[in-house]
Amino acid sequence: MSASRVHVIGASSGIGHALVGELAARGRQVVAAARRLDRLEELARAHPGQVVADQLDLAVDGEPEAGVRRAVAALGGIDALVLAAGLPTMERLRASDARLWREVLEVNLVGPALAATEAARHLPPGGRVVLVSSCSAARAWPQLVPYAAAKSALETLAHGLQQEEPHLNVTVVALGAADTEAQADWGQDRLREAYREWRRGGFIDGPEQMSAPDVARTVVDLLDSPLRVPRVDLMPDHGSAQEVR
Numbered sequence: 001m002s003a004s005r006v007h008v009i010g011a012s013s014g015i016g017h018a019l020v021g022e023l024a025a026r027g028r029q030v031v032a033a034a035r036r037l038d039r040l041e042e043l044a045r046a047h048p049g050q051v052v053a054d055q056l057d058l059a060v061d062g063e064p065e066a067g068v069r070r071a072v073a074a075l076g077g078i079d080a081l082v083l084a085a086g087l088p089t090m091e092r093l094r095a096s097d098a099r100l101w102r103e104v105l106e107v108n109l110v111g112p113a114l115a116a117t118e119a120a121r122h123l124p125p126g127g128r129v130v131l132v133s134s135c136s137a138a139r140a141w142p143q144l145v146p147y148a149a150a151k152s153a154l155e156t157l158a159h160g161l162q163q164e165e166p167h168l169n170v171t172v173v174a175l176g177a178a179d180t181e182a183q184a185d186w187g188q189d190r191l192r193e194a195y196r197e198w199r200r201g202g203f204i205d206g207p208e209q210m211s212a213p214d215v216a217r218t219v220v221d222l223l224d225s226p227l228r229v230p231r232v233d234l235m236p237d238h239g240s241a242q243e244v245r
């Protein structure tokens with residue numbers, strides 16, 4: 001079934017923001033959720049009658065579940081939940097304290113787990129849950145270990161959710177490097193240095209990054225697919241994607 005009412009969490013920038021634009025262009029109804037309400041309201045103004053802005057912090061107790069219930073109320077039900085929020089902290093283990101670990105796990109694992117579980121109570125048979133993960137989850141990249149550990153657990157959650165809620169179609173979308181604010185926040189110098197280390201270690205083999213709109217188009221195609229798709233890995237296509245500046 002095609003998803004006509006979609007809840008996107010992590011919609012204020014990057015992949016989630018591009019997803020809302022792509023969904024609206026295809027005539028869907030969307031609740032766009034994240035913390036930065038001004039960004040979400042801009043999206044709602046750009047797509048009047050199609051996009052509802054909802055301020056949501058995945059790290060606040062009760063909010064992941066309440067946010068899903070607000071989306072269900074706003075759209076009269078949802079057909080899909082996309083968890084595109086993420087906190088990709090770049091830090092070495094020696095510099096990662098308890099606070100960093102907790103923040104990373106809260107936003108990348110606990111909040112998404114609670115939102116996805118609440119969505120399972122509302123989604124119809126065939127309803128989709130898309131959990132955006134990272135190719136760093138399979139083999140933790142240096143400087144991204146807490147984040148990779150959280151994404152690895154997120155993928156385990158996806159598997160378990162599918163077992164306990166067989167009426168759903170649960171999909172992990174594991175991304176390679178994409179040009180979004182997540183990476184911009186690291187700063188160009190640190191990013192270049194990290195890319196060199198990741199290339200040396202064989203974690204990435206080129207300098208390219210995917211664009212958020214390219215990823216968004218592929219995810220919306222997936223939402224419309226009649227097939228069960230447990231997992232998809234999206235990587236930059238050498239030569240056609242943009243390079244790290």
Ligand SMILES: NC(=O)c1ccc[n+]([C@@H]2O[C@H](COP(=O)([O-])OP(=O)(O)OC[C@H]3O[C@@H](n4cnc5c(N)ncnc54)[C@H](OP(=O)(O)O)[C@@H]3O)[C@@H](O)[C@H]2O)c1
Nearest residue numbers: 010012013014015034035036058085086134177178180182
């Ligand atoms: N970019 C990459 O290279 C890459 C690679 C692999 C995987 N990913 C994954 O792709 C997904 C999208 O990331 P992106 O690259 O598009 O990064 P981004 O531009 O930084 O977007 C992250 C989104 O998460 C939201 N978010 C962060 N903390 C939140 C919280 N506590 N509660 C609710 N929302 C929160 C942010 O909104 P607010 O700040 O407004 O709350 C923002 O909308 C993430 O799951 C990320 O881990 C990205």
